[in-house]
Amino acid sequence: MTLLAHERYCDEIARQVGQLRGVVGSGVDLAVTVPTCPDWSLERLVRHTGGALRWVELIVRTRAQEEVPEEQVPLREGPEDAGALDAWLAETGELLVAALREAGPDAAVWSWAGVPTSGFWARRMAHELTVHRADATLAAGLPYEVAPEIAADAIDEWLQIVEFVQRTMPHDEARELRGPGRSIHLHATDTSAELNAEWLIGFTEDVIAWRRGHEKATVALRGPLTSVMLAFYRRLPLDSPELEVLGERKLLEFWLERASFG
DSSP: OOOOOHHHHHHHHHHHHHHHHHHHTTTOOTTSEETTEEEEEHHHHHHHHHHHHHHHHHHHHTTOSSOOOGGGSOOOOSOOOHHHHHHHHHHHHHHHHHHHHHHOTTOBOOOSSSOOBHHHHHHHHHHHHHHHHHHHHHHHTOOOOOOHHHHHHHHHHHHHHHHHHHHHSOOHHHHHTOOSSOEEEEEESSSOTTTOOEEEEEOOSSSOEEEESOOOOSEEEEEOHHHHHHHHTTSSOTTOTTOEEEEOHHHHHHHHHHOOOO
8 A cells, every 4th residue: 555645635635625615605505414424514514624624734834743722723613604614615725735735744743643744634634525525515415526546545544544543542342343254345346457446354353454455355345436435434325326235244334333433
């Protein structure tokens, strides 16, 4: 598994912010409930996402060496029209991308996942946007697309997060994802061989073992890469017509119920 270039993540953040702004400006009611985050309205989802971006911008810009309390990040509260929210989101994206580009990938900053660099945050925020833009797009009833290499890297990152949590934050749900003899295969059906958009996830006694590649497993999830990514992030039901589950479906459901941290 090879990370994308730092500049690629920065470009993607800028692109995704622009696409999220497109949802905000599409005329959709900002009070609509987000189906994949049913406790949130679309406006709250956008504010959450923008707040996360501003929090990371502060961490990277100041080269913080310990966690920055979120209350230190000035957020705009209260109802506002779509134009004001769009302007705030545009400024947010510009500030974060500028901070990440100035820092480069190797600046030492605090992170929660054992990778204390600005590069960690460029990747994390690219995928924070990838997933929450899907939430917003689904709420607005608009089509959703994402670049294949970003979708594949989002799956890589999620698996690394689950592995990190198993190693460093043991709790009941993480422990239940252990035990040899079970495996999950993710298979994107619409990508080139060069991208190698297939994954094997093996349960072990310690932490999950995963790699890119094709191999028979206890259960397989097949479909277009974007759909596989969204299902793996619990944004798309397994019964969606574009997806196919082969083998022991209950194991895949077991994973999705428990790998919900990070």
